[in-house]
Amino acid sequence: MLELAILGLLQESPMHGYELRKELAAKLGAIRAAISYGSLYPTLRRLQAAGWITEAAETPATAEEVPALTSRRGRVVYKITAEGKERFAQLIGQAGPETYDDTGFGVHFAFFARTDQATRLRILEGRRRKIEERREGLRDVLGRAAERLDAYTLELQRHGLDACEREVRWLEELIANERSGRAPTVPRAGTVGGRRDTDSPPPPGESRKERP
Amino acid sequence: MLELAILGLLQESPMHGYELRKELAAKLGAIRAAISYGSLYPTLRRLQAAGWITEAAETPATAEEVPALTSRRGRVVYKITAEGKERFAQLIGQAGPETYDDTGFGVHFAFFARTDQATRLRILEGRRRKIEERREGLRDVLGRAAERLDAYTLELQRHGLDACEREVRWLEELIANERSGRAPTVPRAGTVGGRRDTDSPPPPGESRKERP
DNA sequence: CCGCGATGTATCGGACCGATACATCGCACG
């Protein structure tokens, strides 16, 4: 999962570890907290060993003027290689069982802008199926085993059931959207960031949820 | 976390591994899928080594009629010890940072019937605080960094934000309930609080469950 | 009689986390 996320982010622009972590937190904030360095750095090393990313020299100009007196341990910028892009395409296109758990689905979804529509549909339906199964399990417990459980546990299940039903509805909407051709995004985005803007958030009239 | 969950379940009745896994799945179904055996068995061993659980002989009567022809590798039933109950009380009463993440909170909440009211309140408020922080992070991203992200990522954040707001409301309700004295349904209180006597009385008979 | 699914115990490699250590840089505050 981490591998897929890193490859995806580096496809947008080269980054060093710290930055990667922050971007990841911004992109996956809805799914999970920040990634740990204890996962990040070993994974970077693994990806580099596999040839999917490489170190990019930082500050290529004016290099010799500071001759590494203290062996200058600067930031290490990574960029994705051609093989890395291939790997990303392969990972994003195939769906195993881990694609449908909370984290896996979140990562895949976060890169839907780089995923073709058929795959998007497949993943959304797989996720829906999985959530429906969880929902049925919770209904079973609430129905058949309710008297074995205390009030707090029951309340927990009810809240979980509610969340399941809500997510299924959300997925239904997304699936309907995909099928009707008009996705909530442009299917081919090549955006590389870098924009700085302090005051621009949406002007008043813009309603969020509507599907034109 | 697993340690706490196992100790809590064994407090209700002795069980073997397979059963433990199923009960755990039923009790925590809203939070996470079934626990893996790759975690369960090593943890059981660890708990046993620490003296918090012991193996209980199965089928104490009519033992000699099947003389273990094939060294009978039967089920191993575990039961909690007095030290184990103490350990449970200690774990359930203290709250670290991991108490407020999804899994940690779920496990603690699932055993609220064995937690005193002050601790319940503390945990609910800690969880609320954490979710509020996540919510603010998502609002920030949706407000300030919206133009850097594609439509799918934004939709993911919106769904996450919605879930946060919903959970905060749920927690508010529970907190209000706790403060007003009447718990969701069964104010079955008077359970383990701080560190007190070692010799705890049998749990208040709230859950009927018989083993065949 | 045989297969097959449920029950049941167990291990192994790998993914990921939390704590920790350490170094640099800009800047606010005395």
Added chain:
DNA sequence: CGTGCGATGTATCGGTCCGATACATCGCGG
């Protein structure tokens, strides 16, 4: 002027938990 402190930045270590796998028993239907 210096000094300390929070942000930035790289890195490792031990531990928890997961997924795959192996293997053995039991009851039941074909």
